[in-house]
Amino acid sequence: MITLSGKSVFGGIAIGKISFYKRNEITIKRSRIEDTDAEIRRFEEAKAQALAELQQLHDKAVDDVGEANAMIFEIHQMMLEDLDYVESIVNMITTQEVNAEYAVGTTADNFAAMFAAMDDAYMQGRAADVKDVSERLIKVLSNSDHGAIEMKEPVIVAADDLVPSETVQLDKEKVLAFVTMYGSSNSHTAILARTMNIPAVIGLGEDLKQEYDGKLAVVDGMDGVIYIDPDARTMEAMQKKQREDLEKKELLEQLKGKENVTKSGQKVNVYANIGNLSDVGAVLKNDAGGIGLFRSEFLYLESETFPTEEQQFKVYKQVAENMAGKRVIIRTLDIGADKQAEYFGLDKEENPALGYRAIRICLTRPEIFKTQLRALYRASAYGQIAIMFPMIISVDEVKKIKEMIQVVQEELTEEGVDFRKDVEIGVMIETPAAVMVSHELAKEVDFFSVGTNDLTQYTLAIDRQNQKLEPFYDAHHPAVLSMIRIAAENAHREGKWIGICGELAADLSLTGTFLEMGIDELSVAPGMILPLRKTVRECE
CATH class of the missing domain: 3.20.20.60 (Phosphoenolpyruvate-binding domains)
Structure with missing residues (x-):
């Protein structure tokens, strides 16, 4: 049995197989461009396509997780059209005579570093959003497919971290829990876990390895612990804890629509x-x-x-x-x-x-x-x-x-x-x-x-x-x-x-x-x- 500890962002117990999110990595090469005007047009066309894709993701997210959570894709569209972001890319193409992929990647790194350096936890989480938007642009420019995860059964979704465009494509009915190497309590993964009321543990670091893909695991979202290949004693204890947690949640669900009132009638x-x-x-x-x-x-x-x-x-x-x-x-x-x-x-x-x-x-x-x-x-x-x-x-x-x-x-x-x-x-x-x-x-x-x-x-x-x-x-x-x-x-x-x-x-x-x-x-x-x-x- 392997025990990993991280930070809990939502409680509960999940038992199932680990499935790692498989991402198509793109190597960005710097190329010299002769016709910068044509390259800027190529960037603008890719931006238009990326905006259309984000609108489709927004519409899907509305059905899956509601209008409020789908708003992240409206924010991503705003990021794509942000003047500072666009001007940085266009200026780099023009002045350095580089390809659009390189200009987008460099701009993304600069903006993400700026967000990550901020003291505010919410703003640190926005570094992932800039990366997500920029990676979408780069994939459009390079005609590359987006990553995916095959979900034939309910699984524990594992990743280094997950960005909004990745989480929205998951079959929510088959997500038992989220476990990530990195991320913060304000990351989209954490927000989604809280919205879906499913266990999530972040910050597991390099100990969460790809080799655990397909292995049976228990996610203890209450204590921020993951047990991989749990022994019989641990499994029995976690199953009992899971039953008790589900009973509590069922009782709490019954409180929806009820008044916040004490036994003596005091309301709050x-x-x-x-x-x-x-x-x-x-x-x-x-x-x-x-x-x-x-x-x-x-x-x-x-x-x-x-x-x-x-x-x-x-x-x-x-x-x-x-x-x-x-x-x-x-x-x-x-x-x-x-x-x-x-x-x-x-x-x-x-x-x-x-x-x-x-x-x-x-x-x-x-x-x-x-x-x-x-x-x-x-x-x-x-x-x-x-x-x-x-x-x-x-x-x-x-x-x-x-x-x-x-x-x-x-x-x-x-x-x-x-x-x-x-x-x-x-x-x-x-x-x-x-x-x-x-x-x-x-x-x-x-x-x-x-x-x-x-x-x-x-x-x-x-x-x-x-x-x-x-x-x-x-x-x-x-x-x-x-x-x-x-x-x-x-x-x-x-x-x-x-x-x-x-x-x-x-x-x-x-x-x-x-x-x-x-x-x-x-x-x-x-x-x-x-x-x-x-x-x-x-x-x-």
Whole structure:
């Protein structure tokens, strides 16, 4: 028996044979081109064909995994038409007189390296998307077939990593689990696994070898372990664990459509946190009551320049429409600290967590903020969008935000653009200062949302990125819980509601405590919706 350990991205037990995804590798050779204009035309024709293929994949994905998850192929189409990407390829063909395949491959490497170097995990995952789009272009240019996997029976799909165009071509009914050598929790493989609710283990490294193809294996998605050629004792233990897990999931499935209400009748909204459009499918699949945190900064982090109002509008509109009237709380951009976008031109700071970030950027660079607010209010006509603002420390900040909202609303009215005038606005409670003035903040806004990750960091004066401080980091610290209680009391005193969207919302050991505080909404990862609902319904 061989045991491999990696990182779990979705729990559960899968038992079956391993099947490696077989990819047709292409060797790119640099060739000198005499007629660069003809080569650019060849590139443009290949791009048009690749766009058509992506549209076909989008249509297939809509049937397989829903509109929200199919959106990745719309994003891939946008990448193919991205001006910076296209200009880089065309300029290389023109100035270096090289073949299109080489220009595309080099551009892909440069862009992928840029994404991979970013601190944000979501943006690191986009490096694979650039590679995927570019490989499609190269295969069209070289008249090569795409990779495939023969699935005559349900299998454990293994690969170095899988990109969207590969996963969408898999027969979803025959995928028992995903296991990959590389990838991140924000990779498309991980997102798809969470949407499909199947076990997935990533980051197995070079230990996951091609020679295991066809071997019987057990994937323990709960502990992030794979057993290849398991012995009888391990197989028996894993089969028992699988039965118990399936029983739990069946019981949780029965909770779909049920209220989030305690035995005594106290109700709480259970919403989902998402980081991008492709997570919306998992939100709907897991029966979330709404979206409690949509991290809008992904729009900025995946762009080479400031996203336009129109680009942002399309994304917010799509999410609002997909949620079909359910509340969608969108957090305005939280750039800074560990989330850097080079084109913002931010200075290097000694202590970025306490520096120039989030609302501080918005209020000092109003042209950026105003563009986002216009897009948000335009999208509000298509669903129940609410807006919340991060890193608030004072009432003055909120008043300045409201002044800018007033300007935006007046402009849209003059332009004859539809928008909802009753859009809820809220602030994130993630600094001790916000807690201490929460009685005043509550008079200015419609709701609070507690960001427990930063609130814990700032309350305990502990950098949550510093692994050496883990022994001192206590998310259950009485001071942190007292901060949340104070904010809840002050919100309710003014007749406003309060939610929690940080990691603590998914801590089932604290659910009872939060309900006792009167927390009105808990927002968690999509896969935690039903377990949280179960815990709520078991509370007195």
